[in-house]
């Protein structure tokens with residue numbers, strides 16, 4: 001897989017990286033997939049080798065809806081990566097996907113970190129970000145082989161209380 005540039009940075013997904021290669025390739029087909037444990041059936045993210053819940057090494061890819069709720073977020077004020085300096089301040093969200101909410105314990109779920117962007121892939125405004133707001137995945141195509149999953153706000157009713165960090 002050739003290297004891809006994203007905001008001035010080289011994205012490298014080695015051919016032998018079994019954990020991320022299929023993930024980004026599938027994202028390029030605009031499908032979001034998670035690893036599903038063959039033993040306990042739980043989904044996990046990131047796509048690690050073993051199941052974090054039961055330790056089993058068997059798994060298969062499972063497509064998920066890409067819909068979720070902002071579980072938490074941060075506003076990046078000092079961008080460490082030069083490519084993001086002109087974005088700051090910009091939001092990074094921890095999204096709890098609709099699949100597997102409250103599992104395997106009531107406080108857990110299937111959560112992933114991504115940028116919160118507008119449909120044109122520019123950063124969402126800080127004042128529009130809040131915990132409880134609904135989001136859906138967007139795929140930003142970077143090359144014929146790689147796309148990055150990002151999230152964008154939807155107009156669905158929020159999940160639970162909506163609040164912002166002070």
Ligand SMILES: [Zn+2]
Pocket residue numbers: 037038039040041042051052053054055056
């Ligand atoms: Zn398991």
